[in-house]
Amino acid sequence: NAGVTQTPKFQVLKTGQSMTLQCAQDMNHEYMSWYRQDPGMGLRLIHYSVGAGITDQGEVPNGYNVSRSTTEDFPLRLLSAAPSQTSVYFCASSPTGRSGANVLTFGAGSRLTVL
Amino acid sequence: SQKIEQNSEALNIQEGKTATLTCNYTNYSPAYLQWYRQDPGRGPVFLLLIRENEKEKRKERLKVTFDTTLKQSLFHITASQPADSATYLCALDVNTPLVFGKGTRLSVIA
Numbered sequence: 001n002a003g004v005t006q007t008p009k010f011q012v013l014k015t016g017q018s019m020t021l022q023c024a025q026d027m028n029h030e031y032m033s034w035y036r037q038d039p040g041m042g043l044r045l046i047h048y049s050v051g052a053g054i055t056d057q058g059e060v061p062n063g064y065n066v067s068r069s070t071t072e073d074f075p076l077r078l079l080s081a082a083p084s085q086t087s088v089y090f091c092a093s094s095p096t097g098r099s100g101a102n103v104l105t106f107g108a109g110s111r112l113t114v115l
Numbered sequence: 116s117q118k119i120e121q122n123s124e125a126l127n128i129q130e131g132k133t134a135t136l137t138c139n140y141t142n143y144s145p146a147y148l149q150w151y152r153q154d155p156g157r158g159p160v161f162l163l164l165i166r167e168n169e170k171e172k173r174k175e176r177l178k179v180t181f182d183t184t185l186k187q188s189l190f191h192i193t194a195s196q197p198a199d200s201a202t203y204l205c206a207l208d209v210n211t212p213l214v215f216g217k218g219t220r221l222s223v224i225a
Contacts, residue, residue: 033212035215041217042204042217043215090159098211099147099209100147102208102212103149106158109157
């Protein structure tokens with residue numbers, strides 16, 4: 001079982017460039033989400049999805065886009081990278097987003113540096 | 116405003132002692148609370164989930180309490196070992212999505 005797979009593990013971008021962080025899960029989970037983790041700030045939710053075709057914004061969505069065309073994949077797009085988006089990004093999934101059953105499985109993380 | 120706070124950024128204890136980590140929250144009414152462990156360079160890993168009507172939950176050397184009156188959860192590691200050194204995160208389950216605290220970095224010193 002691969003669980004939650006994130007690619008790439010490391011990426012360096014220049015300001016203004018765009019890129020996509022990939023996230024795939026093989027557990028048939030309905031719920032998927034993206035967090036960023038910064039020193040002293042903890043995990044902050046960017047976007048989440050409760051099923052294919054459904055996405056919603058989290059706490060810090062500006063500068064990021066997501067789509068959920070399949071159950072397995074939930075890519076995160078940076079439209080025009082800024083130094084403030086330098087962070088470690090985690091994708092997480094759970095069988096369902098319903099309260100009491102929303103136990104998350106996290107990917108290994110993607111470390112992004114924007115110069 | 117809604118807040119979730121973990122008692123300290125870092126906690127150092129001697130091997131063999133009991134580590135106690137605190138998670139306090141305001142303006143939430145979670146029905147469930149979760150604890151995760153995160154090692155450096157890795158994603159968080161789920162440890163325990165406790166329901167509001169459960170006072171206590173145990174798993175091996177781990178114990179979690181949940182006091183909805185005090186709006187507090189305590190996370191205990193008994194007979195702590197250097198391998199328990201990690202960052203521990205609490206998360207409130209207030210319907211989708213989870214809300215995480217900033218974490219407490221625990222160091223167990225041999």
